[in-house]
Amino acid sequence: MLELKNINSGYEKLQIINNVSLAASPKEITVIIGPNGSGKSTLLRTIFGMCNVYSGNVVYNKADITKMQTYGIARIGLSYSPQNKNVFGTLTVQENLEMGRDFVEGEKTKIEEEIFSLFPRLKERRFSDARFLSGGERQMLAMARALMDKPEFLLLDEPSAGLSPKIMNEIFRKIVEINELGTGILLVEQNAKQAMEIANKIIVMENGSIAMQGGRELRNEKKVRHLFFGGVV
């Protein structure tokens, strides 16, 4: 269980997140939507120890990880794929996947097989430098890298950004597949419509706080539809 309790955070002295509390279950897809600047990305970064937390706690499986270092958080069962610069461009696909994880020899090949069956396109490009990948392939690599650790939770920041509708669909299908295979998803998305379609839980953010949260029934809420009329629908 990943919980945020009354989090107030930001960068240096600039506060972005105002008193946010939420809980995400490792079996579900929890989706965070909201207009630009609502603090969605900052929330993920806060969880991963990359922001100043002024008050509140980040609790993961009953352990308080608020003060933990980023690289430590990556090793306890949480993985994060940021929005931009989410792959190591000068490393090959294979090397990207190997990052940040100590593998026992046999274990590594097994995990690789699983990942490559999930992302067959990456297997074809296995020894190419990541900077030569297309946008969609890069997003997949970013997710694949985050999954190599077999995390309990995968935090995704706008994986569909800048992609064509066809690739976007593929990405969302993959996310559902990953969740079905046992990984909890915390998804931040600009593409509210498609995100809500795959969500078990929906959280709507505005100006750094939570405007509303609930289950799939939120999709039909007038206010939610109103918030996104004219956005990416």
Place this chain on the structure above:
Amino acid sequence: MTELTSFIPYLLQVLGTIIIFSLVILGMNLSIGFTGMLTVSHIAFFGIGAYAAAISFKLGLGFIEAIVIGTIVTTIISYILARATVKLKSDYLAVASLTLIFMVQIVAQNWDLAGGVFGIKGINRVKLPGFEISPITNQLAYVALMLFILAIVFFLLKKLVQSKFGLIFKGIRDDETAMQSLGYNTEKFKTISLIISSIVAMLGGVLYAHFITVVVPTLITFNDLLLVLGMLVIGGLGSLEGSIIGTIIFYSLPEALRFVEMPEAIIGLARYLVLSVILLIVLYIRPRGIFGKVDINESGQ
């Protein structure tokens, strides 16, 4: 009574040195403290000024001519330096400026007109239109002249940083991208800042040549960078007054040490080490210096 009469020349000596270095620090402060450009080239331009004065003297030219020659050379070189590096990351200017120091020294060492390794001696006349000052026999008059020049430069710089130019410089220092999006040609302004500050430092060199009357290639080297940085940081970035006060403090402390009995060489090195450590501590604790208004961590990228 004799102690007093030998004390005054000593005092004038120290005062003169402080004035000279103040000019260099003021120049550095304009580039580094006000515009946020990391450069150590002012030492090189100090050297260029000194040699411009020395060579002018050798050729029989006067004080004003020396300044003009120095200004022309400085403008050309600093323009090239600026053009080459303003578009790039701050690292590049830092490296290029460091290189310039070595280059000036090498040119001075190998140029016959500059006296090669031995330099030029006997620069003992300040030839102004209408009259002459001899810095050796009339130290007071020359120091007065230096003070006068410092005052004018300080006044002009003060006007500059308080003007629109100053605001633009500081804007570039604080957030260059923002300034660009506001429509300012930041490269042009950085170039202007560098040229002006280099000229100020050059003036220090011209004054130096006549003050010490000898100019040699080793007069200002990479090693003096430490002293100069120390004065700049302690006085504070972004504060003109701080530059002068910082120079006074930094220069008078070691002078006070002179009265302690120790072999000269050890004093020199000990002074160096103490200065280094002090500088590190100041940079760590109070990057703002004593009077400065900007954190050095914010200036430069």
Place this chain on the structure above:
Amino acid sequence: MLEVLPQLFINGLITGSIYAIIATAFALTYSVTKFIDFAHAAIVLVAAYAFFSVSSSQFPVLGDSLFTAILISIFTGAIVAVLLKNFVYRAFMNKKASKAVLFIVSIIVYFIAQALVQLAFGTDTKTIKGVEILPIEALGTVFSQIELGIIIAAIIFAGMLFAILKYTKIGKEMRAVADNYELAEIAGINSKEVFLKTYFIAGLFASATGITLGLERAIEPAMASTIMLRAITAAVIGGLGYIPGAIFGGYFLGMAESIMGFYMPSGFKDLFAFALLFAFLIFRPHGIFGKKGRV
């Protein structure tokens, strides 16, 4: 006239090897920490003087073997480099010091090192005694076994570094941190540890430079600053932070200096190196191999 070319070539190879090693150290730390670290020059000094002390000391085991002296000096230098990173740079990095400040700090560190060696050893030039120089003649050129050793050392060092970077875990982590520091942390890499290991390796290289300079030239307090400028020049020529580029830059500079040195007075050899740096900064700041967008 043409008879001198082979000798010039060999000389260029020797000088180039020395430059390549120090340029690599510099490019390595730059690629990972992204600031211009002048303090490699301090490591060069430390290793050179350690080498001098050990090889001229009276202790029977230490003083006799050149090999032991080299080994001790290299590790001393590398350890100093790590200590430097761990205590000085880390302190400033924790305070979120800008690259400009770190550059200044590195210069100060160098000055401290220079003053310390001057205090301890004096300003006179020292040479390594007891090293027999065996001339080797080949293909119309003459060089010593030491110089051959330097060239071989450069090749071995370069080879080892490439192997480390390409095949070992720490090598890949260094590349990851160099590529994207934040993402490396997100991926679970302890970047502070990576920095320390990087500095250890770079320290080995810088120490090796100090030793080769001690054997090939002479040891005196000012020996390191000009070689540092050469290192930076070589790294810029090859593209700042790009290690193969730095190696190329080192040899390029070495060759160019060797040829220039034949036709011009020695002072201008230095001027040439710096003028070259300037030229690159103006026309091709990303170096020969760097990518255009990178600056």
